[in-house]
Amino acid sequence: MVTVNDNYLKLKAGYLFPEIARRVKAFAEMNPDAPIIKLGIGDVTEPLPAACRIAMIKAVEDMGDRATFKGYGPEQGYAWLRDKIASHDFQARGCDIDGAEIFVSDGAKCDTGNILDIFGKDNAIAVTDPVYPVYVDTNVMVGHTGEANDAGKYEGLIYLPMTAENNFTPDLPTGKVDLIYLCFPNNPTGATASKATLKKWVDYAKANDAIIFFDAAYEAFITDPEFPHSIYEIEGAKDCAIEFRSFSKNAGFTGTRCAFTVVPKSLKAKSSDGSDVELHQLWNRRQSTKFNGVSYIIQRGAEAVYSTEGQAQIKGLIGFYLENAAIVREKLMAMGLKVYGGVNAPYVWVQTPSGVTSWDFFDKLLKEANVVGTPGSGFGAAGEGYFRISAFNSRKNIEVAMQRIAEKLKM
Amino acid sequence: MVTVNDNYLKLKAGYLFPEIARRVKAFAEMNPDAPIIKLGIGDVTEPLPAACRIAMIKAVEDMGDRATFKGYGPEQGYAWLRDKIASHDFQARGCDIDGAEIFVSDGAKCDTGNILDIFGKDNAIAVTDPVYPVYVDTNVMVGHTGEANDAGKYEGLIYLPMTAENNFTPDLPTGKVDLIYLCFPNNPTGATASKATLKKWVDYAKANDAIIFFDAAYEAFITDPEFPHSIYEIEGAKDCAIEFRSFSKNAGFTGTRCAFTVVPKSLKAKSSDGSDVELHQLWNRRQSTKFNGVSYIIQRGAEAVYSTEGQAQIKGLIGFYLENAAIVREKLMAMGLKVYGGVNAPYVWVQTPSGVTSWDFFDKLLKEANVVGTPGSGFGAAGEGYFRISAFNSRKNIEVAMQRIAEKLKM
Numbered sequence: 079m080v081t082v083n084d085n086y087l088k089l090k091a092g093y094l095f096p097e098i099a100r101r102v103k104a105f106a107e108m109n110p111d112a113p114i115i116k117l118g119i120g121d122v123t124e125p126l127p128a129a130c131r132i133a134m135i136k137a138v139e140d141m142g143d144r145a146t147f148k149g150y151g152p153e154q155g156y157a158w159l160r161d162k163i164a165s166h167d168f169q170a171r172g173c174d175i176d177g178a179e180i181f182v183s184d185g186a187k188c189d190t191g192n193i194l195d196i197f198g199k200d201n202a203i204a205v206t207d208p209v210y211p212v213y214v215d216t217n218v219m220v221g222h223t224g225e226a227n228d229a230g231k232y233e234g235l236i237y238l239p240m241t242a243e244n245n246f247t248p249d250l251p252t253g254k255v256d257l258i259y260l261c262f263p264n265n266p267t268g269a270t271a272s273k274a275t276l277k278k279w280v281d282y283a284k285a286n287d288a289i290i291f292f293d294a295a296y297e298a299f300i301t302d303p304e305f306p307h308s309i310y311e312i313e314g315a316k317d318c319a320i321e322f323r324s325f326s327k328n329a330g331f332t333g334t335r336c337a338f339t340v341v342p343k344s345l346k347a348k349s350s351d352g353s354d355v356e357l358h359q360l361w362n363r364r365q366s367t368k369f370n371g372v373s374y375i376i377q378r379g380a381e382a383v384y385s386t387e388g389q390a391q392i393k394g395l396i397g398f399y400l401e402n403a404a405i406v407r408e409k410l411m412a413m414g415l416k417v418y419g420g421v422n423a424p425y426v427w428v429q430t431p432s433g434v435t436s437w438d439f440f441d442k443l444l445k446e447a448n449v450v451g452t453p454g455s456g457f458g459a460a461g462e463g464y465f466r467i468s469a470f471n472s473r474k475n476i477e478v479a480m481q482r483i484a485e486k487l488k489m
Numbered sequence: 490m491v492t493v494n495d496n497y498l499k500l501k502a503g504y505l506f507p508e509i510a511r512r513v514k515a516f517a518e519m520n521p522d523a524p525i526i527k528l529g530i531g532d533v534t535e536p537l538p539a540a541c542r543i544a545m546i547k548a549v550e551d552m553g554d555r556a557t558f559k560g561y562g563p564e565q566g567y568a569w570l571r572d573k574i575a576s577h578d579f580q581a582r583g584c585d586i587d588g589a590e591i592f593v594s595d596g597a598k599c600d601t602g603n604i605l606d607i608f609g610k611d612n613a614i615a616v617t618d619p620v621y622p623v624y625v626d627t628n629v630m631v632g633h634t635g636e637a638n639d640a641g642k643y644e645g646l647i648y649l650p651m652t653a654e655n656n657f658t659p660d661l662p663t664g665k666v667d668l669i670y671l672c673f674p675n676n677p678t679g680a681t682a683s684k685a686t687l688k689k690w691v692d693y694a695k696a697n698d699a700i701i702f703f704d705a706a707y708e709a710f711i712t713d714p715e716f717p718h719s720i721y722e723i724e725g726a727k728d729c730a731i732e733f734r735s736f737s738k739n740a741g742f743t744g745t746r747c748a749f750t751v752v753p754k755s756l757k758a759k760s761s762d763g764s765d766v767e768l769h770q771l772w773n774r775r776q777s778t779k780f781n782g783v784s785y786i787i788q789r790g791a792e793a794v795y796s797t798e799g800q801a802q803i804k805g806l807i808g809f810y811l812e813n814a815a816i817v818r819e820k821l822m823a824m825g826l827k828v829y830g831g832v833n834a835p836y837v838w839v840q841t842p843s844g845v846t847s848w849d850f851f852d853k854l855l856k857e858a859n860v861v862g863t864p865g866s867g868f869g870a871a872g873e874g875y876f877r878i879s880a881f882n883s884r885k886n887i888e889v890a891m892q893r894i895a896e897k898l899k900m
Contacts, residue, residue, distance in 0.1 A: 079698045080667045080758040081609030082766045086774060096777070121560035126552040134549045134786065141537040141745065144883070148744035149532035184595055184781070191779035195630065198492030215778045219606065256491045287490045333559035334552065335784040347491040355493045363497060366507070367626045368602035370595070373746040373787055375545065472555065 085221045090230060094211050094456035095119055098440075105444055115479040117406075118450040120265065120424065120468045122330040123475075124398065126379075127391035130329060133382035137375040148374040153366045155182025155338070159377050162384045163338055167323065173310035179342050179358065181365055182380070184372050186295045186324040186337040190259075191216035192368075193291065193320065193339070196360040197347070201256035204236040206248050208266055208454055208461030210293070213259045229459035239460040240267060242429065246418065247275055250282050258283065260309075261293035263300060266457045266466040267427040268403075268419015270305050276312045283318035289347065289357075290319040295337075298328035298396050300422045316342040320357070327424065327470075329383045329392050336372055336380040399424050402476045403469035409480035410467075413489065426467045427454070431489060439465050447482040496632045501641060505622050505867035506530055509851075516855050526890040528817075529861040531676065531835065531879045533741040534886075535809065537790075538802035541740060544793035548786040559785040564777045566593025566749070570788050573795045574749055578734065584721035590753050590769065592776055593783050593791070597706050597735040597748040601670075602627035603779075604702065604731065604750070607771040608758070612667035615647040617659050619677055619865060619872030621704070624670045640870035650871040651678060653840065657829065658686055661693050669694065671720075672704035674711060677868045677877040678838040679814075679830015681716050687723045694729035700758065700768075701730040706748075709739035709807050711833045727753040731768070738835065738881075740794045740803050747783055747791040810835050813887045814880035820891035821878075824900065837878045838865070842900060850876050858893040 098118050106114060140146040154160065161177035168175035183189050190212055203222055205213050217223055217235060224233030231237060236255055238248035246269035251258075260279060262271035283290050292309040300307055309315045321340040325331035341361045346354040372380075382388045403420035410417045416429035428451075430439040436453035443449050443465075454464030469476065509529050517525060551557040565571065572588035579586035594600050601623055614633055616624050628634055628646060635644030642648060647666055649659035657680035662669075671690060673682035694701050703720040711718055720726045732751040736742035752772045757765040783791075793799045814831035821828045827840035839862075841850040847864035854860050854876075865875030880887070 080612055080700050082758045082760055082768070082771060083607050083609055084761050086607065086771050087760055087766070089774065119561065123555065123558065123560065125555055125558050126549075128553065131549050131553050135546050138537075138542050138545045138549070142539065142542050144534065144536055147534065147536050147741075149534065149741075150530065150743045184784075187781050188779055196494050196497060198494055200492055212778060219775070219778065289491050330558075330560075332561045332781075333785045335781060347493045349493055349498055350495045355498070357493070360493060360497050363500065364630070367623060367630065368599055370598050370743075370746065373595075373784060374744045375786065376784055 083219070085219055088218050088223065088225055088232070089215060090226055094452065097456070098450065098452065101440070102444065102450055112448045114444075114448045114450060115471070115475045116450040117468045117471060117479060118452045120327070120470055121332050122327065122470050123472055124330055124395055126330050126334060127383070127388055127395065129382040129385050129388035129391055130334075130379040134375050134379040137378035141375070151371040151374055151377070153369055153371045154362065155180065155371060156374070156377050159381050162381055166384050168308060168310060168340070171308060171311055173308055174316065175310055175340055175342065179340055181339045181341060181361060182372050182377060183337050183339060183369070184335045186293065186322045186326070187212050189322050189337060189339040190291065190293060192364065193361070194220050194222070195364050196357060197257065198350070202236060202254060204238055204251050204255040204258045206240040206259070206261070207237040207459060208240065208457030208464070209259065210261055210265050211457065231459055237458065237460070240264070240269070241460050242416070242418065247271070250278065254286055256288050257291065258288055259291045259293065261295070263296040263423035264419070265296065266425055266452065266454065266461065268421070268423035268425040270300065270422045272304065273306050273312060276306055276309055280309070280312045280315045280318060284314055288318065289345070290315075292319050292321045294321055295324040296327055296423055297323070298392065299400060299424050301400065302422050305422060310340070316344050318345070320345065325380050325383060328396060329380075329388070330395060331380070334376060334379060336376050398473075399469045402471065402473065405476055405480060406467050406469055409484055413484055413487070420469065424469045426469065428465045428467060430463050430465055436462055436465055443483065443487065446488060447479070447486045449479045449483060494630070496630055499629050499634065499636055499643070500626060501637055505863070508867070509861065509863065512851070513855065513861055523859045525859045525861060526882070526886045527861040528879045528882060528890060529863045531738070531881055532743050533738065533881050534883055535741055535806055537741050537745060538794070538799055538806065540793040540796050540799035540802055541745075541790040545786050545790040548789035552786070562782040562785055562788070564780050564782045565773065566591065566782060567785070567788050570792045573792060577795050579719060579721060579751070582719060582722055584719055585727065586721055586751055586753065590751055592750045592752060592772060593788060594748050594750060594780070595746045595783050597704065597733045597737070598623055600733050600748060600750040601702065601704060603775065604772070605631050605633070606775050607768060608668065609761070613647060613665060615649055615662050615666040615669045617651040617670070617672070618648040618870060619651065619868030619875070620670065621672060621676050622868065642870055648869065648871070651675070651680070652871050653827070653829065658682070661689065665697055667699050668702065669699055670702045670704065672706070674707040674834035675830070676707065677836055677863065677865065677872065679832070679834035679836040681711065681833045683715065684717050684723060687717055687720055691720070691723045691726045691729060695725055699729065700756070701726075703730050703732045705732055706735040707738055707834055708734070709803065710811060710835050712811065713833050716833060721751070727755050729756070731756065736791050736794060739807060740791075740799070741806060742791070745787060745790060747787050809884070810880045813882065813884065816887055816891060817878050817880055820895055824895055824898070831880065835880045837880065839876045839878060841874050841876055847873055847876055854894065854898065857899060858890070858897045860890045860894060
């Protein structure tokens, strides 16, 4: 008799986004003429940069000639891409990260989930609340938690609230924690972390032999020079942090698929006999055994992000979405709503009107303005009373959605 | 203090192919002028079919226009691809498989490893010996085994020998087994399974409530109509088998990356309270949470495999590699070597001369003929005394390699 991984049965029925899709579908079926605008999922809408497209067409052509055809590539990614990433995203900012410490992958979502493969089952794990649901669900799936309570909190995880009360800067854990997920610029709240904030976390991790999983998927939206783009801008982070990055949001790769993870060679953890093990080596083994590298064609597209044209084009994309975010902020504030994020970040985090839950606000927005957003409570118990609006859309959709909200939402 | 997954430390030092790469590199450094020909890794060498390239260029262009741009796709793959797979690869052969039962992924290697995520820790697991190392290593990594012995066998796994003595047809397990890995056409032995053989396994699985992981990555090489391409050609297999497929070997996608896995909706296993759980639902949850789908561009390339032009082009590719295999077989047999496989399969499985181990033969072939193959013992203890030669190469390389072996190998 074959048994299943029972931990999956602890997962709450719907991952947030499928539940949203279900409600939108039901509404659309009842109201086939409703001109729904989706500002829910953080999915880009603007064309892929020309530099990336040109590079990918060239790469497809390479595949047509025996002399330039590419079979299996290195599981870690091609050196020409890893080195460009290291040089541009890290060394240029003073971070001592080498190309060999970069692992190219097909998604930060995959990597933040898969990273747990190389860790033991007995680590104390902290997440912020609200949080990107994948961090939590992947811990549930591998058996790091007990059951969820009614508020959706899983037994065994340590939740660090991140709300207006603490200015969206989670406090350090009171007890000892081993693995800590941090995401800045933050999904879902749009909050950013200063160097001082990150230094506090690096100091904590070093003092407690902890490791930080730093998700910097939205770093490209930082325009204010005071905020760090990488955790490795903080001294000592190389000894206590793994960083996740993606081309999804800076270069519009959500449907093209390329990301990378930095596992510094200096990073160590303990085997059960107390000896040190290099995490770089374990992750390398994991990726070599369970992954075959990203498509050559797609890696060439990602490489083009670092060309002069690519850099100019992604700057244009990011600027465009940030302008969208500014429009959302202004319009909602003008309606008297309390609004956070949306500066140095593509997400606007709205406080729902008093007494209105996140899902009530979702239904209200869908029904009255035909606009889809994401209920804050879907990201965790402390997200209750908040609502996420994504700036990833066309200018027209953003403007129409905001006008409709202003005109039709019964406040 | 962060702990690592200690199971990784049980893995033997080198995955087979890195060890080969190490020896080849060392030899090449000592003999910089040696014209090494690699027939080791099963990596394709011929250009990607034109139909796939044309479709991918069109898809890259789609990404340049807001109206046809694609962001996040379904994690399971686009319906237009899933439906074509179901119709062409299954329904056309009388298998009752629906598009919704197909999960498109970036590699069969990933899927055969990741599939363990959804199963419990207490299943009895059987692999053939020799075997594709990824099946074994991924079981070690998740803690399904104890330590390896000197022959490389891991405690806790059930090994089913597959050698000339049993005509490369493994016997059914004597005890009760829950999960069984089968690969036909076989990597590494090049053996094929008849309908009667597969029926024996399906009957065993149904009688023992077991599940078969059927790796059909090489099915396209079957030209003999008597052999089944899919395990679902056997009645009842839908209730006891998951099938893994890939575009790597039929359409030359090793560097392009696309594959798929079939998880029938009728497939069930038990939770610890004894209730039935649909595996399709668990795998769907796994993929939705830890994967973001394959690149739109690549999926369009895979779709083109099913066009009239694509089908003609992959037929040409497969025929070409099969002719290579026939040349390898003939030449080695003419030298008096015992040779298996290489018919309905791209791998030729050679018995090493009496008293010569697999690694000795590797070193001998490299030194005397400058040809790289794969030592059979690298695939398992029962592979000792065998050697794998891959037919994936240019005609010229195959011919030169065989001529050199004939002339230079000291038998």
